[in-house]
Amino acid sequence: MVTKVASDVYRVGDGMVSFYVLVEGADLTLVDAGLPAHYGLLTATLEGIGRSVQDVRAVILTHAHLDHVGLAERLRQETGATVWVHARDKAALSTPLKPPVDAKPESGLGRYLLRHPTALRVPLHLARSGAFRTPAVTSASPFDDGMTLDVPGRPRVVAVPGHTPGSVAFHVPAQGAVFTGDALVTHDGLVGLTGTEPQIIGPVFTHDTAQARTSLEALTSLDAGLLLPGHGDPFHGDVTDAVAQARHTPS
Ligand SMILES: [Zn+2]
Known part of the structure; x- marks a missing residue:
């Protein structure tokens, strides 16, 4: 199934996790790389648009979570594609199952699940999709804030740490799009x-919630009417509105 979300952007995913194919001519950039079990979903999408994984030139990561x-x-x-990630998340790519101490989430998942047992569907879904056998990335190119990457689609990096x-x-x-990870x-x-409610992710998966809220400011000046998140449906509309809503996510 092919889900087109912008003139040269396709969404791949399973309802819980989304990643994107950015097309420029014959060449493709993958924005994030889903879960190991998503290989079939990716190849089906690429086939649907007359491409194959061999056309993927770059995999650019919004962050290093598995x-x-x-x-x-x-x-x-x-495919020989180059994997790109922010310099601050590069170390985490070598240990995808165990984030480095200085990148750990604020809260423990175990305690959260005791209070919210229905949330167990998330780790179960991740497990079924092979998350816990995610291989380490053995070679990646680091980027920094403000860089325009020389990859298909020419995305510009906007740092939003937190x-x-x-x-x-x-x-x-x-x-006219921002991939927000x-x-x-x-x-x-x-x-x-x-x-489609814009929000920030809770402290079980977030390293620094206060910083995550503050960082959203960097998105407000961008000329875009479409936000493409790592989880959930695309947001169509004013970026400043989306940021204002996300800032008020209850913690
Ligand atoms: Zn994450």
Whole structure:
């Protein structure tokens, strides 16, 4: 199934996790890399638009959490694509199952699940999708804030630290779109909020919630009418409105 979300952008995912294909001519950039079990979803989407994984030139990561990294190493090895990540998240790519001490979430998942047992569906879903066998990425190119990456689609890096120390959004002016990763989402599986409400992700998966709120300011000046999050549906509308709503996510 092919889900087109902008003139040259396609969404791939399973309802809980989303990643994106950015097309420029014959070449593709993958924005985030889903979970290991998403390989079939990706190849089906690429087939649907007349492409294949061999056309993937780059995998750019909004951050190094395992539900965004799943296919990165496989694609790097199979296609020679370059994997890109913010310098502050690069170390985490070598240990996707165990974030470095200085990137750990604020709260423990175990305690949260005791209070909210229905949230167990998130780790179960991740497990079924192979998250816990996500391979380490053995080679990645680091980027910094403000860089325009020389990859298909020419995304520009906008640092939005907080969810992880190296969390970024990618602004693609030609598509009027911002890929927000987990800095701003419209669905938080743990909390159970579905739909299109802009929000930040809770402290169980976020390193520094206060910083995550403050960082959203960096998105407000961007010329875009479409936000493409790592979880949840695309948000169509004014970025400043989305940021204002996300800032008020209850903690
Ligand atoms: Zn994340």
